Amino acid sequence: MNGQNIDLDQIVAIDVHTHVHRSVDHADDDGEGNEAMGEYFGIGTMPRYNVPQLAAYYRERKMAAVVFTVDSVSQSGADPDPSNEEIARLAAENSDVLIPFASIDPARGKAGVQQAERLIGEHGVRGFKFHPSAQGFYPNDRSAYPLYEVIAGHGLVSLFHSGQTGVGAGQPGGGGVRLKYSNPMLVDDVAADFPDMDIILAHPSFPWQDEALAVATHKPRVYIDLSGWSPKYFPPQLIQYANTLLRHKMLFGSDFPVITPDRWLSDFGKLAIKPEVAPLILKDNAARLFGLTASSSSATEKK
Numbered sequence: 651m652n653g654q655n656i657d658l659d660q661i662v663a664i665d666v667h668t669h670v671h672r673s674v675d676h677a678d679d680d681g682e683g684n685e686a687m688g689e690y691f692g693i694g695t696m697p698r699y700n701v702p703q704l705a706a707y708y709r710e711r712k713m714a715a716v717v718f719t720v721d722s723v724s725q726s727g728a729d730p731d732p733s734n735e736e737i738a739r740l741a742a743e744n745s746d747v748l749i750p751f752a753s754i755d756p757a758r759g760k761a762g763v764q765q766a767e768r769l770i771g772e773h774g775v776r777g778f779k780f781h782p783s784a785q786g787f788y789p790n791d792r793s794a795y796p797l798y799e800v801i802a803g804h805g806l807v808s809l810f811h812s813g814q815t816g817v818g819a820g821q822p823g824g825g826g827v828r829l830k831y832s833n834p835m836l837v838d839d840v841a842a843d844f845p846d847m848d849i850i851l852a853h854p855s856f857p858w859q860d861e862a863l864a865v866a867t868h869k870p871r872v873y874i875d876l877s878g879w880s881p882k883y884f885p886p887q888l889i890q891y892a893n894t895l896l897r898h899k900m901l902f903g904s905d906f907p908v909i910t911p912d913r914w915l916s917d918f919g920k921l922a923i924k925p926e927v928a929p930l931i932l933k934d935n936a937a938r939l940f941g942l943t944a945s946s947s948s949a950t951e952k953k
Contacts, residue, residue: 656714673700718752738769766797814856838869849873878909
């Protein structure tokens with residue numbers, strides 16, 4: 651299965667949140683990307699990477715990464731580019747460092763459910779990324795449940811964007827993107843209705859950080875990834891829970907390319923994170939979540 655070729659002894663971290671914004675079919679693409687998104691994150695024009703480029707980037711840093719696109723066809727009117735299939739195929743060719751996720755807009759209905767089955771059975775994806783604000787749906791809308799049933803039935807992971815988003819930020823009307831869909835409390839219903847499905851709440855969930863901590867503390871299979879923010883901006887309660895009650899459920903994520911793993915790790919190193927907790931966040935928790943072989947050199951703390 652994709653990702654099982656990762657040698658945990660040879661990597662220093664697993665980045666559970668990276669975006670693929672470029673297809674290998676676009677040979678004439680100079681790699682420049684979204685200016686509005688880049689401005690929001692203070693990085694200028696946001697660069698775009700294809701899967702082989704991401705693999706090389708993370709291999710150079712001795713890291714593994716979860717890679718995905720976002721399917722928001724109901725809002726954009728266009729299929730994701732690159733496709734889920736391309737990402738999965740190229741991730742399989744770079745399975746020493748990449749773990750492929752897929753993204754399916756719940757608005758696709760039955761066709762989306764069938765696509766999910768194919769992506770799992772034929773392409774080996776390990777999870778699914780949802781962006782409720784970009785896809786325009788409430789996570790607890792029952793119309794999305796057939797898709798969750800497929801994911802849960804195969805023992806895979808659902809990753810939900812939560813909180814504020816750079817998508818549409820600064821544009822008139824926020825580009826029509828509604829933040830209300832990304833309150834993590836809406837995912838609490840999903841966690842209750844699918845108790846055997848692993849769920850990741852992506853990002854510090856501003857302005858609903860306490861809600862995210864409550865859900866992850868209450869629901870055994872809900873995790874939090876720390877992507878999309880520099881750690882120097884983490885609120886105090888997030889750091890407190892990372893060091894204590896949720897030390898086994900916090901995951902390193904960068905949201906690359908909007909934040910580089912180098913910057914994230916540099917800022918993370920300045921936080922008051924307990925020495926025994928840092929390896930859990932950076933690698934061990936994700937390795938356990940994805941069922942990767944335990945690293946002989948890593949002293950994974952047991953519950």
